[in-house]
Amino acid sequence: xxxxxxxxxxxxxxxxxxxxxxxxxxxxxxxxxxxxxxxxxxxxxxxxxxxxxxxxxxxxxxxxxxxxxxxxxxxxxxxxxxxxxxxxxxxxxxxxxxxxxxxxxxxxxxxxxxxxxxxxxxxxxxxxxxxxxxxxxxxxxxxxxxxxxxxxxxxxxxxxxxxxxxxxxxxxxxxxxxxxxxxxxxxxxxxxxxxxxxxxxxxxxxxxxxxxxxxxxxxxxxxxxxxxxxxxxxxxxxxxxxxxxxxx
Amino acid sequence: xxxxxxxxxxxxxxxxxxxxxxxxxxxxxxxxxxxxxxxxxxxxxxxxxxxxxxxxxxxxxxxxxxxxxxxxxxxxxxxxxxxxxxxxxxxxxxxxxxxxxxxxxxxxxxxxxxxxxxxxxxxxxxxxxxxxxxxxxxxxxxxxxxxxxxxxxxxxxxxxxxxxxxxxxxxxxxxxxxxxxxxxxxxxxxxxxxxxxxxxx
Numbered sequence: 001x002x003x004x005x006x007x008x009x010x011x012x013x014x015x016x017x018x019x020x021x022x023x024x025x026x027x028x029x030x031x032x033x034x035x036x037x038x039x040x041x042x043x044x045x046x047x048x049x050x051x052x053x054x055x056x057x058x059x060x061x062x063x064x065x066x067x068x069x070x071x072x073x074x075x076x077x078x079x080x081x082x083x084x085x086x087x088x089x090x091x092x093x094x095x096x097x098x099x100x101x102x103x104x105x106x107x108x109x110x111x112x113x114x115x116x117x118x119x120x121x122x123x124x125x126x127x128x129x130x131x132x133x134x135x136x137x138x139x140x141x142x143x144x145x146x147x148x149x150x151x152x153x154x155x156x157x158x159x160x161x162x163x164x165x166x167x168x169x170x171x172x173x174x175x176x177x178x179x180x181x182x183x184x185x186x187x188x189x190x191x192x193x194x195x196x197x198x199x200x201x202x203x204x205x206x207x208x209x210x211x212x213x214x215x216x217x218x219x220x221x222x223x224x225x226x227x228x229x230x231x232x233x234x235x236x237x238x239x240x241x242x243x244x245x246x247x248x
Numbered sequence: 249x250x251x252x253x254x255x256x257x258x259x260x261x262x263x264x265x266x267x268x269x270x271x272x273x274x275x276x277x278x279x280x281x282x283x284x285x286x287x288x289x290x291x292x293x294x295x296x297x298x299x300x301x302x303x304x305x306x307x308x309x310x311x312x313x314x315x316x317x318x319x320x321x322x323x324x325x326x327x328x329x330x331x332x333x334x335x336x337x338x339x340x341x342x343x344x345x346x347x348x349x350x351x352x353x354x355x356x357x358x359x360x361x362x363x364x365x366x367x368x369x370x371x372x373x374x375x376x377x378x379x380x381x382x383x384x385x386x387x388x389x390x391x392x393x394x395x396x397x398x399x400x401x402x403x404x405x406x407x408x409x410x411x412x413x414x415x416x417x418x419x420x421x422x423x424x425x426x427x428x429x430x431x432x433x434x435x436x437x438x439x440x441x442x443x444x445x446x447x448x449x
Binding site: 079095 | 385401402403404406409411414
């Protein structure tokens with residue numbers, strides 16, 4: 001499919017990348033979707049913190065011609081996100097990468113700690129650990145995924161881990177596949193999770209901090225990171241969060 | 249009302265030692281008989297009721313008439329039939345219960361592919377889940393594997409590593425998914441069930 005030859009979607013959204021307050025209907029929808037029984041995340045998350053995402057709108061438009069597209073969400077699984085994609089006929093996979101990475105590191109530390117005294121235990125470097133983790137956590141065949149939602153996770157991974165992750169994501173992506181990523185222009189004050197409310201509205205849920213903000217990517221670094229991708233588009237919001245789309 | 253001063257000497261009440269003590273530190277008098285205990289007056293209006301929040305206890309939805317694998321039990325093997333099943337223990341193998349309901353309790357740990365009518369998960373599952381009616385992932389659930397079902401409910405806090413795929417309601421999971429999987433294999437390479445492959449190694 002020729003992604004670039006597609007007709008542009010009608011621009012009914014607000015100014016690109018604007019993080020202005022969402023329409024009242026979206027905020028109301030966010031409130032109405034707040035869980036009745038608060039879960040671990042919802043208990044600390046004020047409902048209704050939403051942003052208009054033009055990158056998401058574009059992401060969906062790029063996928064609109066792919067029947068039964070496979071979406072990979074690298075955040076936690078949410079009912080609203082799954083329902084949104086399922087209703088479009090897409091297939092959804094979920095990998096809470098940051099949490100899995102933390103669990104993986106904890107397990108690794110435990111392995112080292114519990115090793116018998118005197119026994120030689122292999123201590124792996126961080127990039128080596130990342131390779132091992134990604135081999136198991138992102139065990140998808142090549143060219144099998146049409147869209148990846150990274151959200152802002154790259155900001156929270158150790159910079160030594162990111163290249164391996166990007167390499168794997170690139171291999172998994174179907175030619176023409178799209179990646180949506182967010183980058184903070186300054187260290188994020190709070191750790192957020194993201195879920196999709198509708199075609200251009202994303203809800204931000206404050207969550208217990210899984211990791212500290214590790215790195216602020218500059219434009220040049222972002223382009224280098226996605227150097228293999230053939231096309232990119234960025235939207236800068238008023239909150240200085242950059243939304244970026246990359247097409248393989 | 250609380251204190252009558254009728255001229256009679258009041259009974260001796262032990263005084264706190266010099267230096268003072270907090271109320272909780274005051275010891276009971278050595279001679280309790282020296283104290284006069286009056287019945288407590290009846291309050292004219294009922295005191296406001298203080299509701300103490302109940303401690304959060306992990307509970308699983310009740311499944312009446314279901315076979316139960318209680319916490320502390322470990323089972324290896326295949327479970328088949330058409331009876332509802334509640335698992336709060338550990339199970340390794342396969343579960344094939346046609347249109348029956350399977351509930352994995354908060355303490356349940358299942359390493360098995362599940363093929364049933366409705367599946368509710370509050371504990372952890374490593375394996376692929378096929379349900380002809382619905383799948384519900386509770387807030388404390390941890391699932392590694394694919395979920396194939398016509399309806400899915402995901403509570404906030406649920407953890408899923410794997411794919412979610414919808415099939416038409418009422419279709420037999422085993423038959424439909426096998427056909428769908430075969431079709432997908434030619435159409436596009438679908439991601440392998442991560443957990444199953446990772447754990448198998």
